[in-house]
Amino acid sequence: GENVEQHPSTLSVQEGDSAVIKCTYSDSASNYFPWYKQELGKRPQLIIDIRSNVGEKKDQRIAVTLNKTAKHFSLHITETQPEDSAVYFCAAEDSGTYKYIFGTGTRLKVLA
Amino acid sequence: DTGVSQNPRHKITKRGQNVTFRCDPISEHNRLYWYRQTLGQGPEFLTYFQNEAQLEKSRLLSDRFSAERPKGSFSTLEIQRTEQGDSAMYLCASINLSGTGNFGPGTRLTVT
Numbered sequence: 190g191e192n193v194e195q196h197p198s199t200l201s202v203q204e205g206d207s208a209v210i211k212c213t214y215s216d217s218a219s220n221y222f223p224w225y226k227q228e229l230g231k232r233p234q235l236i237i238d239i240r241s242n243v244g245e246k247k248d249q250r251i252a253v254t255l256n257k258t259a260k261h262f263s264l265h266i267t268e269t270q271p272e273d274s275a276v277y278f279c280a281a282e283d284s285g286t287y288k289y290i291f292g293t294g295t296r297l298k299v300l301a
Numbered sequence: 302d303t304g305v306s307q308n309p310r311h312k313i314t315k316r317g318q319n320v321t322f323r324c325d326p327i328s329e330h331n332r333l334y335w336y337r338q339t340l341g342q343g344p345e346f347l348t349y350f351q352n353e354a355q356l357e358k359s360r361l362l363s364d365r366f367s368a369e370r371p372k373g374s375f376s377t378l379e380i381q382r383t384e385q386g387d388s389a390m391y392l393c394a395s396i397n398l399s400g401t402g403n404f405g406p407g408t409r410l411t412v413t
Contacts, residue, residue, distance in 0.1 A: 223402065231406070233404050235401065235402065289402060
């Protein structure tokens with residue numbers, strides 16, 4: 190089955206700087222990779238996703254890159270703001286069951 | 302609100318009692334998933350349904366756990382003879398045909 194690893198577990202950046210979170214996955218047949226943002230006490234919210242037929246996707250200050258050969262994908266947040274502070278989870282869709290396998294999360298702190 | 306809803310939002314129960322949670326997915330989504338999340342961890346897959354069929358159950362789901370999705374609409378997750386280790390946030394997600402998932406607000410279970 191799919192296994193997802195996520196790094197770093199915590200990340201502190203100054204406001205305005207960029208933040209990068211990296212994930213690796215094990216199932217080469219996985220085709221869908223969503224990223225979720227979770228604020229304290231709230232549900233995970235989908236912020237961006239990417240499918241295996243593209244290498245990069247952008248949405249304003251957020252971008253995701255995918256390297257299928259290396260089986261890793263990354264979340265990039267530019268011009269970080271204090272409201273970006275949250276826990277971010279990557280996930281990979283298991284190719285056989287379509288369930289999401291989540292990484293262990295990255296706690297991002299944006300320092301004002 | 303046309304998103305995923307879950308009830309109750311909070312449940313406190315004594316060890317040994319049974320509890321039941323409900324999830325109402327987005328109406329046009331045919332796949333429904335249950336996840337469990339403990340503090341500081343990513344969501345862990347429990348089980349999922351495609352329409353009314355339960356297609357997979359995680360090894361995390363002991364025989365004290367049962368889930369149903371009658372008529373392929375709402376779903377219930379029941380935990381019998383609760384244990385303190387069952388304390389967690391139980392999240393429901395519904396997935397559309399393109400694989401994009403939306404989480405409900407979760408039910409926080411505390412077993413005393």
